[in-house]
Amino acid sequence: MALVTKDPRQRSTARPTNRVxxxxxxxxxxxxxxxxxxxxxxxxxxxxxxxxxxxxxxxFVALLGRxxxxxxxxxxxxxxLDPTSPRELKxxxxxxxxxxxxxxxxxxxxEDNVAxxxxxxPRRRLRREHARHALDEVxxxxxxxxxxxxxxxxxxxxxxxxxxxxxxxxxxxLDEPFSALDALTRIEMHRLVIALWKRHRxxxxxxxxxxxxxxxxxxxxxxxxxxxxxxxxxxxxxxGRRRDxxxxxxxxxxxxxxxxxxxxxxxxNKNESGAA
Amino acid sequence: MSPLLILLAWQSLxxxxxxxxxxxxxxxxxxxxxxxxxxxxxLQAATATSITRVxxxxxxxxxxxxxxxxxxxxxxxxxxxxxPPMQMLRTLPHFGLIPLFIVWMGIGETxxxxxxxxGVAFPLYLNTFAGIRSVDRKFLEAAHTLNLTRxxxxxxxxxxxxxxxxxxxxRQSLGVAWLSLIVAETVSADxxxxxxxxxAREFLKTDVxxxxxxxxxxxxxxxxxxxxxxxxxxxxxxx
Numbered sequence: 001m002a003l004v005t006k007d008p009r010q011r012s013t014a015r016p017t018n019r020v021x022x023x024x025x026x027x028x029x030x031x032x033x034x035x036x037x038x039x040x041x042x043x044x045x046x047x048x049x050x051x052x053x054x055x056x057x058x059x060f061v062a063l064l065g066r067x068x069x070x071x072x073x074x075x076x077x078x079x080x081l082d083p084t085s086p087r088e089l090k091x092x093x094x095x096x097x098x099x100x101x102x103x104x105x106x107x108x109x110x111e112d113n114v115a116x117x118x119x120x121x122p123r124r125r126l127r128r129e130h131a132r133h134a135l136d137e138v139x140x141x142x143x144x145x146x147x148x149x150x151x152x153x154x155x156x157x158x159x160x161x162x163x164x165x166x167x168x169x170x171x172x173x174l175d176e177p178f179s180a181l182d183a184l185t186r187i188e189m190h191r192l193v194i195a196l197w198k199r200h201r202x203x204x205x206x207x208x209x210x211x212x213x214x215x216x217x218x219x220x221x222x223x224x225x226x227x228x229x230x231x232x233x234x235x236x237x238x239x240g241r242r243r244d245x246x247x248x249x250x251x252x253x254x255x256x257x258x259x260x261x262x263x264x265x266x267x268x269n270k271n272e273s274g275a276a
Numbered sequence: 277m278s279p280l281l282i283l284l285a286w287q288s289l290x291x292x293x294x295x296x297x298x299x300x301x302x303x304x305x306x307x308x309x310x311x312x313x314x315x316x317x318x319l320q321a322a323t324a325t326s327i328t329r330v331x332x333x334x335x336x337x338x339x340x341x342x343x344x345x346x347x348x349x350x351x352x353x354x355x356x357x358x359x360p361p362m363q364m365l366r367t368l369p370h371f372g373l374i375p376l377f378i379v380w381m382g383i384g385e386t387x388x389x390x391x392x393x394x395g396v397a398f399p400l401y402l403n404t405f406a407g408i409r410s411v412d413r414k415f416l417e418a419a420h421t422l423n424l425t426r427x428x429x430x431x432x433x434x435x436x437x438x439x440x441x442x443x444x445x446x447r448q449s450l451g452v453a454w455l456s457l458i459v460a461e462t463v464s465a466d467x468x469x470x471x472x473x474x475x476a477r478e479f480l481k482t483d484v485x486x487x488x489x490x491x492x493x494x495x496x497x498x499x500x501x502x503x504x505x506x507x508x509x510x511x512x513x514x515x
Contacts, residue, residue: 103418107436147513
């Protein structure tokens, strides 16, 4: 499963990605999602042009790209919201999605929203137990009887994470789930997501606009451009990464370059993260 | 305060003989008549007959309205088949159909119930259909990613999502139901509140007419309160 870095500029400092696979003891067959030659077009607009991507079990992948680069389209395909052929997309096991807006059903209480993810398992008591446990994990046990509309944005997003994780997914799709949150809540959510990911070990695909967020969270970072993976980096520095870590700031600049952000004065400075 | 003053003025005008009993009976007279009609059971029997009519008409109209709304709301083909004729028919003032109904069904119970059913079906259809269509696609997508079956999506997403608008339709349709009853009973009736009123008209018994009207409005108020109660119970999540 050679993952090719298509942009030659990246070769210098970013490690070749296939070493990540070597470092993990998981074999190449242990992938939770394999996308090959995925094409999607809407009318005359080609959004995805033969995209290849593999996400391995327990791997945290961040996907960056400008608006219109096909990020959302790829995520929708993986989530099963758009039809794909089995040749284009193979997903092993359960998939869960957390969206930018939490999309909790306002007319169901918090606990019932989480339990709804288990609607197809027959035992009601077990569903409730699992739902409570999941709410406990995201620190919202006391909100189980609340209506979703009474929650803050961060709380609602945590419930949405609980709902996604209660199914013990093999692949967790996160569609800009933190972009609508304030900066402090976002940091809390980052910690929570990493903690939950370490415990449950799903393969994660995080779609985001925020370069710093991607660098903080991911094992592997992809930039999507013109409907293909244009570049990727393996992040081998352990989490709790410091932004002034030289390797991080080099990667950060490369990512911004790949995203077409021009300004060269920003070296390592925060707040200018991401493209449009 | 002012309603009391009006009542007082009304009573004094009647007592002074300025307001004749054949024009409008005095409040005290009306109360006395109401008590009389209750005592001999006339009012209860008439009310029961009228309620039965509204109930039958409402049940038929509500069933038709809801079923059509589901058919049109849940499938494209259903919408193409059901919605255009419904949109055309709704512009028809349904009271205008009375002559046709009489030609088709005579002057018995059937045309009355048909008129009420007709009045109920449209507001319920229009609002429920709009309610189903207004359910946020994002919720349906979320339900899809949770692997909910079509049935589960209906139960957890579409029905509760359409409910607020459907309840608006319910309130409208109950209002139309009472109105249709009054019109139908005024046109022809051999029992019920409308009969009581028409019969009183023949003898210029304005007190009985007013009692009948009061019962009509009380019944309307009652069902409206009932729907408000249902709304409050079913839509607690909105507050």
